Structure formats: C-alpha cells, structure tokens
Amino acid sequence: MFDMIIKNAKLRNAKDLVNIAIKNGLVKAIERNIEGKAIKEIDAMGNLVTPPFCDPHLHLDAALSVGDPRYNMSGTLLEGIQIWGERKPNLTKEIIKKNAIEAIKWEVANGTLKIRTHADVCDPRLLCVEALLEVKEEMKDLVDIQIVAFPQDGIYAYKNGDKLLEEALKMGADVVGGIPHNELTREDGVKDIEYVFELANKYNRLIDVHCDETGDDQSRFVEVMAKLTIDNDMEGLVTASHTTAMHNYNNDYAFKLIGILKRAQMNIITNPFDNSVLQNRTDGYPRRRGHTRVDEMLNRGINVCIGHDSIMDPWYPLGKGSMLQGANLLMHYAHLSGYDQIYELYDMITNYSAKTLGISNEYGIEVGKPADMIILNAKDEMDAIRLMSECLYVLRKGKVVSQTKPSISEVIFNGKRENIDFIVER
Template sequence: MDLIVRNARLAGGGEVRDIAVNGSVIAAVEEHIEERGDSEIDAGGCLVCPPFSDPHVHLDAVLTVGDPRYNDSGTLLEGIAVWGERRPFVTKKGLMENAREAVLWEAANGVQFIRTHADTTDGSLVTVEALLELKEEMKDVADIQVVAFPQDGIYTFPDGERNLRRAVEIGCDCVGAIPHNELTREDGVRSVELAFDLAEKFGRMVDIHCDETGDEQSRFVEVMARCAISMGMGERTAASHTTAMHNYGNDYALKLMGIFQRAKMSFITLPFDNSVLQNRTDGYPRRRGHTRVDELDRAGVNVCIGHDSIMDPWYPMGKGSMLAAANLLLHTAHMSGYSQVFRLFRMITGNSAETLGVSDSYGIAPGKDASFLVLDAEDEFDAIRLQSECLWSVRRGRVVSQSVPATRTVTRESGRRDVDFKWKRMTGKA
C-alpha cells in the first residue's frame, strides 16, 4: 500500500482502525492491517474524519480589511460601501494573491472543498476570471466552485443581467442572486427566477444570498423553495444566510419547514458575519443574527456552515477555520446540547459535502477518495471545543498539510508539566 494510517479513531463512533490507501483511493479500513505501507502515519488514537468544506466564502474580497478604509460602524451597509470604493482599483494580480493566501490558510485548517462567490457587478468580470484561474491553479489542495454573484443586485443597474449571464457562460459553477438587495420585491422575485432559469439552461447549481437582513418581511426564501420544487432542482439549490427567518413569526416558520423538506434544498449559515452584521437596528434586546439552524436541522433539512468573510470590509477577523465557525454557532444558536455538538461537526463535513454535490466520493470507506484529516482531538466534541489543529490533511492519497501543535508548559514549585487541555485523556475516560 502507498499509505497506511494507524490507530485512527473514526468519527461517528470512536472505533480505532487502520486505513490503507492505494493510489488516490481508500483500499481498506480494518481493525489491524498487517501489510506495511510505503509511508505510514500513526494517528495515535486521534480523530480521523473526512475533509472540511467551506461552502460559502468571498475569495475576491479576502485579506482586504482596511483597504481603502476600515468599516468603523461594523455594519453590512458600510461594508458594501467600502467594497464599492475599492472595486474600481481591484486588479487580477492583487485579487489572486490574496485569494491564494486565503486558500492556503483554509487548507492548513483541513478544508479541501471551497465554494467562493465572485462579484459580477463590474462588467470586466475581473473577479470571475481571476477566481476561475485560481480554481485551476489550486486544485492540488482544494476543489473550488465559483458562484456568479451579483453583489449589487441584478436589476439595480442596466448591465446586471448581461454580466451574470456572461459569468455563467465563461465557466461559473453556480448561479447567484441577492433578491433582498433589489429595488422592489418584484425585482427580487425576478432575480430568483432568472438564477434558476440560467442554472437549468447551463446545467449549473444555484446558491443565492437570500434574506440577509433582520427584516421579517423579507421572504424570498419561499420563492426559492417554489422554484426548487417546480423545476426539480432542490438538490442543486442552496439558500445562503436566510437571517430574516430568525425574525419570522413562528407559525409562518413552521409552514416553511414543511416546504423546505419537500424542496430538498440546502441552507448555509454564516456564523462569523451573521453574528456581527445582523439586527444592528434592534437596540436592546438584540435578536441573534442567524437563521433557524436548530429547527431546520430537527426538520431533516440539510444545513451547513460557511466562513463567508476572512479579513474583509464585512468581517475583520478570521483565519479560515471551520472548527472556529462551528464553535461560534454552538454559542449563538444555542446548540450546546451534547448531541447537538456532533450535529455541528456534521455541518462542516458531510452536510457541506451534500450541499456541494460531492457526497458520492466523500467519506472514509473502501472505494472512496483517500481524502481525510487527522485532528488533534479524540472525538468531534473535543475537536469543536479545542478548535483543534489539523495534524495531517491527506488529499487523494497525498499529504497536503501538516501541523505541529504548540507545546504549553506550566512551571510550579513542584515541577513542570505540559498542558494540552485534553480532559478525557487526563481523566482516563478515552
């Protein structure tokens, strides 16, 4: 075998197994594999899981925080204004340098699947061209999908529809829209319908920034669901943000859950940006700025977690860690119940794979792609608690990232001791 991983603690049950890799495929997962590999990794009982995905990030804006100025109010509207000021000065070279660096950050954190949005507002489509080039350049560390995303809306300026169509024609994988940003509700509905029509015509997926507002009257998600049902495109459809759903009346939200089940569409929640950008006009008390994650999950609707921004005009923090995003959502979505923590882990692994349409080759089983992570944790609970380092990231049989955790030593009068915060191991409960 080309590679054997020893003493791997599998997600979803905690069994310790050996994993054999032949070429780019998992050949065997067994209690013990006698054969030796050309190279071997001793996981030492650490958690081994499929790769993380980031199903929603804006690589055309990453690492631009403070350029041309900082977002002092921290609001969504000022973020859009700052980006508008920067847009005329965007170059393909600068954009790709920043995006390339952000992909490496995510790769070091165990992300191997990325869906990025590319702003189609500028008629030059420089952002689209750059990210399509990046997709090809970085395929050794991550599979990248590009969404044609009309940041300012489709019908708010004359060339919006033409730009969106051109972006799809030159190779974008998904069609986007931002209906709540259109001038009227009627234009918002038109924008959703156009996105679905283009996706159907060109065989693409749909990923729409939908109801990213605290306005309980913003209800374009129902239009998305109707299109997904009538056109049979639910499994290729993702609604991103849907933060207005947090503020909907409970009766209406309950009705929606049944519609979403029927539509078979996916939802992407963005804890970093949603937690700081939404419900800014509430005063006190302040509602939480995310969609109804726990209710959607209980209803059997596919929900996953995206990073959204990494040091840009909308969110000045971040380092590409999906475990950090899951940890934040645990707090803001009231999902600290023991079983819920494991559901959160699923939202950055299997659920995201389903949203991105890569489930067939995804997972740790014979015949699947040899793509997996070794995390510095004993189970999914501890991975989120510790926001664990990715010790090894193996992509189609090749190690693409490796990390050495920090050593922390506490010195007392009685002596020195290293501390790794691993409570289960320390108490002998592993």
C-alpha cells in the same frame, strides 16, 4: 506495497481503532489490522480521522482586504458593500489572486479541501470571475473549488447585471447566484430569483442565492426559492445562504416555511462569523440574534451547513479560515450546546456541506473513494470543536499537503513543570 498506511485511526461512530491503507490516491482498505507494508506510515495515535472540512460559502475575491480602502466603522452589511464598491475600481487580477491563494492556504492548513466561493459579477470587466477561475485551475492539486456567479449589487439594481451574470456562466462559473433582497423593489427581487432558475436550467448549473440576509421580517424571498425549486423539479440542487430574516419571522409563518423548505429539499447555509456581527445592528436593546433558525430546521430534517463567508474583508475583520472556529461560534450563539447538537455541528462542516456542494458520492473515508482526510489533535468531535483543534495532517489524494505541530503548554508550580493538554477523560 501501499503508498501509505495510517495506523490507530479513530473514525467517527466507531468503537475500535483502525488502519487505513492508501494507494494511487484512493482508500484501498480499512481494517483493524492490515497485512502488507507501505512506503510511508503515519500513527494517528487514537486521534480522530475524518473526511476534510468543506467551506460551502466563501468570498475569495474579497479575502484579506480588510482596511482597503477603509475600515467598516459601523459594522453593518451596507457599509461593507459600500467599501467593496469603492475598492472594485482599483482591483487588479494580481491582487485578487494573491489574496485568494493565501486564504486558500489558510483553509487547507485548517483542514478544508472543498470550497465554494462567490465571485462578484457586478463589474463590466468580470475581473473577479476571471481571477478566481484561474485560481481554481492553479490550485486544483491542493483543493477543489466551485465558483458562484454572484451579483453583489443586484441583478437588476446594477446596470446590465443580468447580462453579466450569464456571461460569467459562459466563462465557466459552476453555480448561479442571486441577491433578491438587494434589488430595488419586491417585484425585482422575485424577478431576480426567477432569472436565476432560468439560467440554472439553461446552463445546467446548481443554485446558491444570498437570500434574506437582513433583519427585516418582511424579507421573504426564500419562500419564492422553495416554490421555484419544486416547480422546476430541482429538489436537492438549490441552496439559500444566510436567510437571517427568518430569525425575526413570526413563529406561525416560520413553521409553515420550514415545512415548505423540507418539501423542496433545499440546502441552507448559515455563516456564523458575518451573521453574528452584521445583522440586527438597528435593534438597539434588546438585540436579536443575527442568524437563521438553525435548530428548528435541523430538527425538521433540513440540510443546514456552516460557511466561513469572510476572512478579513469589509464585512468581517477577523478570521483565519477555520471551520472548527465557525462551529464553535455557532454553538454559542445559536444555542446548540446539547450533547447531540455538538456532534451534529461537526456534520455541518463535513457531511452536510458535502451534500450542499453535490459531492457526497466521492466524499468520505470509504474503500474506493479519494484519500482526502484529516487527522485532528483530538479524540472526538466534541473536543475538536471545544479546542478548535489543530489538523496534525491534511491528506489530499493520499499525499500530505499540510502538517501542524501542536503547541506545548506548561505550568511551572512548586519547582515542577507540568504539561497541560486541556483534555479531560470522559
């Protein structure tokens, strides 16, 4: 007797529908026809069934705080940082946890079960780290969370930032963060990255640095990260988030840099929501696009994935925790509308992100792996992204943790009602 059988599931890159049997939280069989019964059965009705979405870049400590203490009227990264700095002295652990837990539930309802969140360490209390460590423990049955010790104001631009960063790792943060472009000088920016690698080696941690999150074409710290990755034999273990300055680099330098990133096997996270509104605010017109060179890096084999980054905070006032919405947005403003590119966008919120998080071994719908999966209200990846489809079911270790009833649209014309599902048979 199985605990659950999902019938008529459409797996990625598969022609035939399959049944998926689950027992004790693990996938036990994937076959066209499964002998045996189950306590619970779900008919996927030919809809797409995939591993859950991953959100590799989120700021849960700031989530749902938009307008507190004021709105970001300029829409710039710097004003967002100023507002966050004004808010920090009045933060309590209870406020952080309440908003973070609510934002996690939003993401779960939208199919995300793997999250990497940044926790600001530029606070003598280390309140954000303490709060998110508690959230990680309290929500572990619902979602897997990695916490990045993140020096929002700079490791050296903030008094005792280096000591606070190390203390956060001692408290239990999973990943070492940095922000070299926010240091006061180029020299301190390089020192920022060097210290991140020193701590990663000392505490055996992964690395995820906010790097070159600016429109300044002279901000070139990602090359330093790549060199240190190679020097420290940390290929595949290092992530650079944002790298928006790369958009504005001259093409000869960018071509060389991407080759070095490939050699270093670095992971890159682009954040469509924030990058699209925060970057290149000083351009006037014509206005450059505020994102990294996604297509060029993908074409050369770089592991690029998508993060949500902000959900209703000083940097981005909207959002509902939907990775499909992020993929849809990136398709438009990164010029990724080619047929194969749209399908790869789905990889950028699933497999590629799992690789960045270092969880590929336990991720995926395969016999013996944890039964974490989603059933979408879509037949394939293209429609999922186009429609930003609902997750009909979200399963965590073989148990339904979220369920959504899709909306029904009707057109009334000539005295008749017609259901509209926005689907075109291809």
